[in-house]
Amino acid sequence: MAAELRKLLPVNPHGSGFHFSIMSYNVLAQCLVRRTLYPFSSKESLKGKIRVPRVINEIIQLNPDIACLQEIDVFHEEYAGPFSKAGYDFVYHKKNPEKDIGHGLAIIWKREKFEKYDYRSFFFDQSLLTHPTTHTPETGNIFQILALKIKNTGSSKLTGLIITNQHLYWRIPAIYERLRQLYVSMEESLSLRKSVVQESGGNWAFYFCGDLNTCPNDGPYWLLTKKELTAELLTQIQPVKWVSKSKEAALQAAANDAQSSNSEQPAPESSMKDNLPVEEILTPLSLMLSKFETYPKLYSSYEKYREIDVEHIVNPDWEVDKETGKVIEHWEGEPSYTNYGIWKGTLDYIFFTRDNPDLNIKVTGLLNIPKLEQLKPAIPNDVFPSDHISVMAEIEIE
Numbered sequence: 001m002a003a004e005l006r007k008l009l010p011v012n013p014h015g016s017g018f019h020f021s022i023m024s025y026n027v028l029a030q031c032l033v034r035r036t037l038y039p040f041s042s043k044e045s046l047k048g049k050i051r052v053p054r055v056i057n058e059i060i061q062l063n064p065d066i067a068c069l070q071e072i073d074v075f076h077e078e079y080a081g082p083f084s085k086a087g088y089d090f091v092y093h094k095k096n097p098e099k100d101i102g103h104g105l106a107i108i109w110k111r112e113k114f115e116k117y118d119y120r121s122f123f124f125d126q127s128l129l130t131h132p133t134t135h136t137p138e139t140g141n142i143f144q145i146l147a148l149k150i151k152n153t154g155s156s157k158l159t160g161l162i163i164t165n166q167h168l169y170w171r172i173p174a175i176y177e178r179l180r181q182l183y184v185s186m187e188e189s190l191s192l193r194k195s196v197v198q199e200s201g202g203n204w205a206f207y208f209c210g211d212l213n214t215c216p217n218d219g220p221y222w223l224l225t226k227k228e229l230t231a232e233l234l235t236q237i238q239p240v241k242w243v244s245k246s247k248e249a250a251l252q253a254a255a256n257d258a259q260s261s262n263s264e265q266p267a268p269e270s271s272m273k274d275n276l277p278v279e280e281i282l283t284p285l286s287l288m289l290s291k292f293e294t295y296p297k298l299y300s301s302y303e304k305y306r307e308i309d310v311e312h313i314v315n316p317d318w319e320v321d322k323e324t325g326k327v328i329e330h331w332e333g334e335p336s337y338t339n340y341g342i343w344k345g346t347l348d349y350i351f352f353t354r355d356n357p358d359l360n361i362k363v364t365g366l367l368n369i370p371k372l373e374q375l376k377p378a379i380p381n382d383v384f385p386s387d388h389i390s391v392m393a394e395i396e397i398e
Helices: 048-062 075-085 175-200 219-224 231-236 247-261 285-294
Strands: 008-010 018-026 066-073 088-094 103-110 114-123 142-150 158-167 203-211 240-242 275-277 298-300 348-353 361-367 391-397
Touching: 018 048, 018 158, 018 203, 018 348, 018 361, 048 075, 066 075, 066 158, 066 203, 075 088, 075 103, 088 114, 088 142, 103 114, 103 142, 103 158, 114 158, 114 175, 142 175, 158 175, 175 203, 175 219, 175 285, 219 231, 219 285, 348 391
Parallel strands: 018 066, 158 203
Antiparallel strands: 008 361, 018 391, 066 103, 088 103, 114 142, 142 158, 203 348, 240 275, 298 348, 361 391
16 A cells, blocks of 8 residues: 555654644546546556545545645545544535536544634635636636644644645646736635634644645746746746647647657646737736735745655656766755656645744654655556655644
């Protein structure tokens, strides 16, 4: 089983504060599984009756106190019962509630440790800041924000947690769209935290999680973590106009290319990018950039992972310098992959803020990233049930 091949790596020593673990995991919705999209996976590893129980078992065995889950379907039919039996309460938000088949987001938490204080769910396309226009696509993306109150804080000054779970727009070149979405989810998250603090008082820590479809060398990651944008990244986040193409068609083209070349799958960007300059946009980039300057800095729980796990091998799809023979690394610190399918890279995060001087927050442990030999040629496989790898951090707050 996947959980048996994972271990928690120590990061910082434990103290006397409040301890909890938090996971982010894109579990791969069964309604999105197509045999042609996962050419390197066995038929058995893609069957829902086999894959879904593996996902459930993996989460329960890893035993997070909180888990933010994306692309989760058949939630009430398959997941809710086992989660409840394992001691979890939950909230579920479906992206297309009017349809019988579809997937969404879920946050689960240990009822013995936390109780729900407030909860809100959102459709990005319904926001005045990110709704579709003639120049911007309908994304179908959603997010949820949950305020959890701690039942027994011990000696910690912590009152509760504000947790955002989200799944951002998937198309690789659509960085402007993801920036708009992050703008909205940050605005709503900080607004909820402010109202919760005003209403209840106390100290509420903020966690910002999910599949952001954003790599550590992309502009949105730099903005969230307060790195100064380079000229190249500033160009990268400019808006583009999209000619509609389905996700399945784009990924299918990439899968066909991978099969015909008889090699590891290339990033499907070339088959997805079809854009035109934008003449007018809904949300000015200058406005968003000024807003991001006002947000608290986000820290990624895995930002120093490659220093901690010296056995972590860099992404096999990264190029090798012909002169030096060394891999050209696309980023430092973060894992070189949390997605290992047709495309390989890091998309999944557990961010947090340190903007409350009354709280001392530290990461005490990180769930290790599986080795390449456990994942090749791609996942899902007979052990790992999703094309994403679960990430989990152990946290202490004093």
